[in-house]
Amino acid sequence: MATRELKKGIYWVGAVDWDIREFHGPSYSTHQGTSYNAYLIVDEKITLVDIVDVHFVDVMIEHIKEVIDPEKIDYIIINHVEPDHSGGFPKLMALAPNARVFCSKNGKDAMEQHYFGDYQYEIVKTGDVLSLGQRSIQFIEAPMLHWPDSMFSYIEEEALLMPNDAFGQHYASSMLFDDENDMCTVMEEAKKYYANILMPFSPLVVKKIEEIIKMNFKIDMIAPSHGIVWRSHHxxxxxxxxxxxxxxxxxxxxxxxxxxxxxxxRMARAIIEGLVSEGVDARLYRVSVSDVNDIIKEVLDAKALLVASSTINNTMIANMAYFLEELMGLKPRNKIGAAFGSYGWGKGAVVNIEKKLKEAGIQLVKEGLQIKYVPTEEALKACYEFGKDIGRMI
Incomplete structure (x- = not known):
């Protein structure tokens, strides 16, 4: 994608990664690819906000060169140190050796532990303002959204918020702005992004947005570091x-x-029928053939989560354990749940599922339903009623 102008003198100079299908190692599926967004501000002080993954640094540098000589960059703002946003830092600094680098205190510590060089770091905190000439950037610390170093940058004169990983999506597109893309797809990717990355920090998300509202910031554009830029649907x-x-x-x-x-x-399908009979939007996923990250996206706004496994070796099937470990780390809020499953000569799956659901913060509302070997018609009716009961609770 070519360099794009967000506002007069403010340019997108990032890179689009069309091919990536796994992020954070194999823990996040990116079916739609992603982008690494960086923003160049041409003012009395030339400023670059955020960088890109090391594999795309040459693309970013070529985009910068379309606007100015990289050597002229005065300031570099590191909103977040994670390598997909800072990996190109050493190569960029070789081209702009006199640039001053602005980041949070935690950001400075992390940058020094990632890149080791002798750079001109300047620590900023919430409320600090950096004058660029005609514009100024105000900083807002946002620790644990989603690393300790994270912060937002805000340009009051442009009503532009650059929040790095907040409000982003793993979504590759040749069109930069929200209103140029299919909004259903964009919102689904934003939901998946939130569910799999930011959900554990939900109380902090609410607190940070309320803090920004109290600061009376006017916002008419949000430029995150992944995905599209919000100009019509911010x-x-x-x-x-x-x-x-x-x-x-x-x-x-x-x-x-x-x-x-x-x-x-068979138990799961009978339970689904019971849920649906109570007017519930019920969705069924077999974990071995479904994308775990897509399941978690749907869990985000569901009231109930029911988890089931056959028993093997006195516990659940292994890939169900993986799903529940992910869930425990993400800490979903305001959920009710239950466990069920079949067993042979020994039980174990249901009790272990219940333990992990509790550790994930899910309120168990029914005793686990267990059926030996093959469910009879009577047993399937019990499954149906199990679903109906939880549907009434919902």
């Missing part, structure tokens, strides 16, 4: 973050299961 994404952060849910249930010889699957 209020929509802020509203969505507040809802997700507060743990607001819909009349919705997610049933996630794994099965060996289809007995647990």
């Amino acid at each position: 209020e929509k994404i802020i509203e969505a973050y507040m809802k997700w952060g507060k743990g607001e849910t819909h009349r919705k249930a997610i049933v996630v299961y794994e099965t060996m010889w289809n007995s647990t699957e």
